[in-house]
Each structure stands twice: as structure tokens, then as C-alpha cells.
Amino acid sequence: MPLAGKKILLGVCGSIAAYKSALLVRLLVKNGADVKVIMTAAAHDFITPLTLSTLSKNPVLTHFSKDETGQWNNHVELGLWADVFVLAPASANTIAKIANGICDNLLLATYLSARCPVLFAPAMDLDMWQHASTQANLKKLIAFGNILIEPTHGELASGLIGTGRMAEPEQILQSIEKFFKPGRLTGKKALVTAGPTYEALDPVRFIGNHSTGKMGFAIAEELSREGAEVTLVSGPTHLPAPAGVNVVKVNSAEEMFLASKTHFASADITVFSAAVADYKPATKADQKIKKGSGPMVIELVKTYDIAAELGKLKKPGQITVGFALETENERTNAQSKLKAKNFDLIVLNSLNDAGAGFGHDTNKISILSVSTSKEFNLKSKKEVAADIVTAIIEHAYA
Ligand SMILES: Cc1cc2nc3c(=O)[nH]c(=O)nc-3n(C[C@H](O)[C@H](O)[C@H](O)COP(=O)(O)O)c2cc1C
Structure with missing residues (x-):
């Protein structure tokens, strides 16, 4: 199994493409990965934590502390645990916040404390994608060393056609597998x-x-x-x-x-x-x-x-x-x-x-x-x- 033993932290944002996260978690687990999921509050409007915790076989986290016990959900530990942090879908809002170092939720705080590489798969409407501010934010994320999984061209949830569809789970899986494969030019x-x-x-x-x-x-x-x-x-x-x-x-x-x-x-x-x-x-x-x-x-x-x-x-x-x-x-x-x-x-x-x-x-x-x-x-x-x-x-x- 190509991802056997790999620890993958999945960040899910508030986008209509969040339903694809369930398929992605299934694919990752099927390929041997140990998956933990962090959702933003907005993501709860699109997919339930129950779905993602069932598929990942791990509790899904959203808040800085557990409501019932007041216990801290340790974002530093989560960031250190992961071999790779994958944001899919990455919303325009979260991309903008990352570009500016904002960390007002668990996902963002984990991002800032993570030492592992980060892959992000944006999902948004074509005009949000094309907007100068989104494009400037993307450039910043890439300059920070994050790896972009390009969105594709096609029909969007709005009914419009253009670039902004999140890459399909199979494509995201491929990017993750490629990331873990030793390069053919290692040492050169x-x-x-x-x-x-x-x-x-x-x-x-x-x-x-x-x-x-x-x-x-x-x-x-x-x-x-x-x-x-x-x-x-x-x-x-x-x-x-x-x-x-x-x-x-x-x-x-x-x-x-x-x-x-x-x-x-x-x-x-x-x-x-x-x-x-x-x-x-x-x-x-x-x-x-x-x-x-x-x-x-x-x-x-x-x-x-x-x-x-x-x-x-x-x-x-x-x-x-x-x-x-x-x-x-x-x-x-x-x-x-x-x-x-x-x-x-x-x-x-x-x-x-x-x-x-x-x-x-x-x-x-x-x-x-x-x-x-x-x-x-x-x-x-x-x-x-x-x-x-x-x-x-x-x-x-x-
Ligand atoms: C039905 C619906 C669909 C949305 N789809 C997207 C989307 O695909 N991409 C996006 O960036 N924002 C989308 N939004 C807006 C985000 O949910 C909103 O910006 C939210 O604040 C994102 O929060 P988060 O980045 O913390 O997850 C959508 C909103 C609604 C109501």
C-alpha cells in the first residue's frame, strides 16, 4: 500500500466541494494512511464530523478545546504528528487567512505550527478564483512553500463554467502519493x-x-x-x-x-x-x-x-x-x-x-x-x- 504508515492531516473548509473530502478520506485510509481531520466551523454546514470521523476512524476536531471537558485540542501536537497536511477543499477565506498569518481557528493554528509540508486543493467559484486578491494570496502560499493542487476547469456549483472545481479525490491522492515517492533525481x-x-x-x-x-x-x-x-x-x-x-x-x-x-x-x-x-x-x-x-x-x-x-x-x-x-x-x-x-x-x-x-x-x-x-x-x-x-x-x- 503506497501510503502505509503515513500520517495525513486533512483540513476541510466551508465549500460545496467538502462532500469530496469523504471520498478522499476513504481513499487515503484504503491506501494505508492514518488520517486525522480538522474542520473549520463553516465546513460543518457542508459535511458532518460524524461522516469524516467514521471514515477516518479518528475523532474530528474543530475547536481549540473540547466543549464537555474544556480539554485543549493540541494544535501544536497535531501539527507535529502529521507527515503531510492536506487542505481539501481550501476555501478562498482560509487561503486569504493563511496568506496573512491569521490563526483564529484550530485549522489555521495547526497550519502555523505544522512543520510538515502542506498541500492545498482550492475550491471556489470561477470569479472568486480569478479575483486579484485570491491570485495574490495563492502566490503567497506558494512562496511560503505550500504545494498547490490545481483546481480544474468545468461546471461549478453555481452553474457557471470555469476554473475553480476542486481536483478530484483520485487526483489529490495521486499528488499525495507522488509527494511521498522518492524523486528520481534524489542526490543530483x-x-x-x-x-x-x-x-x-x-x-x-x-x-x-x-x-x-x-x-x-x-x-x-x-x-x-x-x-x-x-x-x-x-x-x-x-x-x-x-x-x-x-x-x-x-x-x-x-x-x-x-x-x-x-x-x-x-x-x-x-x-x-x-x-x-x-x-x-x-x-x-x-x-x-x-x-x-x-x-x-x-x-x-x-x-x-x-x-x-x-x-x-x-x-x-x-x-x-x-x-x-x-x-x-x-x-x-x-x-x-x-x-x-x-x-x-x-x-x-x-x-x-x-x-x-x-x-x-x-x-x-x-x-x-x-x-x-x-x-x-x-x-x-x-x-x-x-x-x-x-x-x-x-x-x-x-
Ligand atoms: C452554498 C455555499 C457554497 C460555498 N462554496 C464555497 C466554495 O466552494 N469556496 C469558497 O471559498 N467559499 C465557499 N463558500 C463561502 C465559504 O463557506 C465562506 O467564505 C466561509 O467563511 C469559509 O470559511 P472557512 O474558510 O473557515 O471554512 C460557500 C458558501 C455557501 C453558502
């Missing part, structure tokens, strides 16, 4: 470069590109999920640091080169996903350049070719993966780049494919080695990251 070190670089022209202007860093951040997160110790060298982006990943922030290609070089020697796997500027202004003006009357010519010089420079330092056993974003002769150009930069694998995406490349949440890739080529469908960048990491594992460690 990985380096990922991501985002654009900004090449300064003067103190206020730069030459940059449209890379958002989403792909590289997703790869770093996936490598970390597989157990690798990950350093992410990132150009300027607005993305939150993935949980458990060491993020080094840089601006220019030169800074990215120097930061990457520091970590490259000890990296078993390096993924060069940053969109590094090929050229930079020959000089950076000390003061803001004034508008003149005629045209302006900027002299550009080459930047460091980070992948090529570090490729020269590559030792046997080190795996390097590059990216090729091509607009023409895609495969031929990608194969040439693979060989020129001594990559083990190259991920090709084409700007000719709808939904692929900069800024999108999706990508459509092919992964090439000297002798193999595999094409993938259009997928979310998270799924694409999982495909890339699996390709690395199959290529190097299978």
Missing part, C-alpha cells in the same frame, strides 16, 4: 537558467526580449519535485520562486554567465532555458542619453555565449540541455546547435506553432538528441517541464 544537483537578460544602454534603458521565464521556472520546479537540489539563475521576471529552489537573480548576460559558472562545476544536470541577449551595447552611458535631433546608432558587441562557454568546461557525466526557438529550418538548426554547444538534448519550439514560445502558458516542443527525436502535443508549461525532466532521466539515468 541541477542548474537552470531562465528568463530574459537586460543589456543596459544607460541607467534607465536596456535591450531585452519578451521571455517571461515561465518555462525555466517550471523546469526548476519539476527537477526539485524529482528530488534534485536546484539552483535557478534567473533574469528579470515577475514569477515567484518555486518551492525549495535556490534562486539567484541577475540582470545581464554577463551576470548570468558568472552566476551560472559558479554552480556549473557541481551540477549533474544543467538546463539552459534563458533567452540570453546575443548582443549588448558596446558602452553603457553613465547618464541618461538625451534625445538628439537626428537618428541614433548604437554599436553592439557580442555577449557571452553562456551555453557554449560552459559547454567547454563540461566533464564526463554532466548532462546539458539547451533550447532552440526557431522560425525556419527548425530541425536542421536545432541539430546544429545541439552539436555546436555539446548538448545532450535540445528542446525545440517553433514560433510557427500556435500557443508555443514566449509568454504563453502552453508550449509545443520536440526533444532531440544526436540520434533521437520525439514530438509532443501542445501542453501546459508544467506538463512540458515534466516531459523534459522525464527525457533527461531516460537519456541519462534510465
Whole structure:
């Protein structure tokens, strides 16, 4: 049984999806887990403690003390008991409270004192989900290291259709099982470069590109999920640091080169996903350049070719993966780049494919080695990251 002996604390909030918690408890117990449940007061309107205590075979707790005896329901002990704390469903209200360190009920106090990892499965109407405050709170929770189990798209209790349905109990079970499975890259070190670089022209202007860093951040997160110790060298982006990943922030290609070089020697796997500027202004003006009357010519010089420079330092056993974003002769150009930069694998995406490349949440890739080529469908960048990491594992460690 995959969850045999695992101690799982389930937090249930006031959402219509609370009925799914009963199915989740059953699945967890069936898979060998020892389950304890904490409900918020609002959750009682949606499911009874009797149902959850019967299924979990443990008393269900809601209040800080037992009404009849005045005995303390020890939230610190509960937090220390659990191997993992799963909030499902996680309401917008509880997410907001967690984001702000509020602990005015037993579930929240337990969250604050828990030392174990926390997975949370939000459930709410699509407009609540999309609201800027909910999205900002989610970012905070992820930045705190909590693991999001994404809600799905579909019909909601309100009758509206959109994103906000809590993941199905089977999916939540899978996330929990995956969490306990030792990663396939445990003991390995990985380096990922991501985002654009900004090449300064003067103190206020730069030459940059449209890379958002989403792909590289997703790869770093996936490598970390597989157990690798990950350093992410990132150009300027607005993305939150993935949980458990060491993020080094840089601006220019030169800074990215120097930061990457520091970590490259000890990296078993390096993924060069940053969109590094090929050229930079020959000089950076000390003061803001004034508008003149005629045209302006900027002299550009080459930047460091980070992948090529570090490729020269590559030792046997080190795996390097590059990216090729091509607009023409895609495969031929990608194969040439693979060989020129001594990559083990190259991920090709084409700007000719709808939904692929900069800024999108999706990508459509092919992964090439000297002798193999595999094409993938259009997928979310998270799924694409999982495909890339699996390709690395199959290529190097299978
Ligand atoms: C019928 C009904 C359904 C609700 N469904 C949800 C929901 O799916 N998600 C959510 O965040 N809030 C939902 N709410 C609102 C919460 O129950 C409310 O914000 C409550 O204060 C949450 O408290 P808690 O976070 O302590 O559990 C619903 C309310 C009602 C009356």
C-alpha cells in the first residue's frame, strides 16, 4: 500500500466541494494512511464530523478545546504528528487567512505550527478564483512553500463554467502519493537558467526580449519535485520562486554567465532555458542619453555565449540541455546547435506553432538528441517541464 504508515492531516473548509473530502478520506485510509481531520466551523454546514470521523476512524476536531471537558485540542501536537497536511477543499477565506498569518481557528493554528509540508486543493467559484486578491494570496502560499493542487476547469456549483472545481479525490491522492515517492533525481544537483537578460544602454534603458521565464521556472520546479537540489539563475521576471529552489537573480548576460559558472562545476544536470541577449551595447552611458535631433546608432558587441562557454568546461557525466526557438529550418538548426554547444538534448519550439514560445502558458516542443527525436502535443508549461525532466532521466539515468 503506497501510503502505509503515513500520517495525513486533512483540513476541510466551508465549500460545496467538502462532500469530496469523504471520498478522499476513504481513499487515503484504503491506501494505508492514518488520517486525522480538522474542520473549520463553516465546513460543518457542508459535511458532518460524524461522516469524516467514521471514515477516518479518528475523532474530528474543530475547536481549540473540547466543549464537555474544556480539554485543549493540541494544535501544536497535531501539527507535529502529521507527515503531510492536506487542505481539501481550501476555501478562498482560509487561503486569504493563511496568506496573512491569521490563526483564529484550530485549522489555521495547526497550519502555523505544522512543520510538515502542506498541500492545498482550492475550491471556489470561477470569479472568486480569478479575483486579484485570491491570485495574490495563492502566490503567497506558494512562496511560503505550500504545494498547490490545481483546481480544474468545468461546471461549478453555481452553474457557471470555469476554473475553480476542486481536483478530484483520485487526483489529490495521486499528488499525495507522488509527494511521498522518492524523486528520481534524489542526490543530483541541477542548474537552470531562465528568463530574459537586460543589456543596459544607460541607467534607465536596456535591450531585452519578451521571455517571461515561465518555462525555466517550471523546469526548476519539476527537477526539485524529482528530488534534485536546484539552483535557478534567473533574469528579470515577475514569477515567484518555486518551492525549495535556490534562486539567484541577475540582470545581464554577463551576470548570468558568472552566476551560472559558479554552480556549473557541481551540477549533474544543467538546463539552459534563458533567452540570453546575443548582443549588448558596446558602452553603457553613465547618464541618461538625451534625445538628439537626428537618428541614433548604437554599436553592439557580442555577449557571452553562456551555453557554449560552459559547454567547454563540461566533464564526463554532466548532462546539458539547451533550447532552440526557431522560425525556419527548425530541425536542421536545432541539430546544429545541439552539436555546436555539446548538448545532450535540445528542446525545440517553433514560433510557427500556435500557443508555443514566449509568454504563453502552453508550449509545443520536440526533444532531440544526436540520434533521437520525439514530438509532443501542445501542453501546459508544467506538463512540458515534466516531459523534459522525464527525457533527461531516460537519456541519462534510465
Ligand atoms: C452554498 C455555499 C457554497 C460555498 N462554496 C464555497 C466554495 O466552494 N469556496 C469558497 O471559498 N467559499 C465557499 N463558500 C463561502 C465559504 O463557506 C465562506 O467564505 C466561509 O467563511 C469559509 O470559511 P472557512 O474558510 O473557515 O471554512 C460557500 C458558501 C455557501 C453558502
